[in-house]
Amino acid sequence: MAYPSAAYPDLKGRGILVTGGGSGIGASLVEGFARQGARVAFIDIAEAPSLALVESLTGKTDHAPLFVRADLSDVSATQAAVLKVAEALGTLSVVVNNAGWDDRREIEDITEDYWDKSQAINLKQMFFTAQAAIPFIRAAGGGSIVNFSSISYLLNMGSLPSYTTAKAGIVGLTKSLAGKLGPGNIRVNAVLPGMIVTERQKRLWLTDDGIAAMIDRQCLKRSLDSTDLVGPCLFLASDSSSAITAQTLIVDGGAL
Template identity: 50%
Template sequence: MTTNTIYPSLNNKTVLITGGGSGIGAALTTAFVRQGATVAFIDIDTLASEQLIESLRTENSDHRVEFHRCDIRDIASLQTTIADINAALGPITALVNNAANDDRHDWRDVTPEYWDERMAINLRPQFFTIQAVAPAMIDAGGGSIINFGSVSWQKAQGYMPGYTTAKAAVHGLSRTMARDLGEANIRVNTVVPGAVITQRQLDNWIGPDDEAQIQSQQCLKKRLLPEHLAPMALFLAADESAGCTAQEFIVDGGVV
């Protein structure tokens, strides 16, 4: 699936995507690159990220896309990486906070250390990435921040309380930062994916019976793919969404 919509305002815009090397993140990276944006993405998976870079450069050698390896749990390293990207590519005026980890876990087995680690991946970096990006975005006259949530907490999904709690908090983060940054013409919104079928999901949790159950809950009887999320992110990063902030945009095939 590719989008036929071209947003001129994304051409040459500097975009930062966290977790941009595989799964939903790779679809986001690909979509922004094809819009002519200057894209930097952060990921911990070097192999997948380098393969994506090679594929995009083979598709069009004029594409400007960079991979920066970083563990987003290390906030000092994360913010240093963002400073380097700002210095090299110009001010980041679109941020996509996509990186996450939805490993399943039984509430009985959760320790304080594991709980903190879930927050350290799924919530804390979203705030500190915003904190690092916002000053240059303010100086540039505005921008768009897109935080990725999850439909899991809205549908009361079990077996991952650390993840669902973090993702429930993401929309609160979006709304409070939309208020704090609105006077600087910075929009902050949440994209809420449904049960997106990535290779990781298929490898770890979703079999044919699971997928049939997922589609039985959706209004649209189709497999929800990473490529279905990218058009929403493009719209929210583009000038065409200039009046949208502090909102949730759900892409779940019609579940909640």
């Protein structure tokens, strides 16, 4: 995996929060921001991979990332975690809402509890993370919120009804927040990844045939990995996108 070579000097020293940053796409985002010289914190519930990520980056970037453990489906825990991040970093101007749960379940097997859990992890926490962070972003003079959605809701995927509902909702949330926060110089955009081949995806869901079928559908004839999301996210977080808000950026190799 190759990280983007582009440099964004305005990100150096800025306070960045990434949710779900302990593994997969989130871990690549944490490393990508850290490589820019940013002060990066991330929230995750999985302790072992998160601590391993911090150890792997300590001494290799200007600032070692800060790991804060929290269950993002718990609103009070989310609020406390964001406060801890802001106090520890001393400033907060970028929030990347990356955390999610792409579990598969057939329609007839979905219970009310399962639906509520999926919405809490995939949609509800994004709002309350942003809500808790907004006062700090305002105090920093403005900034950027990047919400991770997915192209899955555009593909009529039948085995993820709760997940795809949440991912569609993230686009609505993004546009609503952008409209409200724009006058305060806070931009809000969404990134919609396509099939990103991570170790977790390969372990749980992806097959060689499935990967090949998606590559065949894509204009770019290669599999996408987590570092393919770093460049777009850095751009949307930086001043290079200072006039861009309320937008959705699809990163899928041309599958749609």
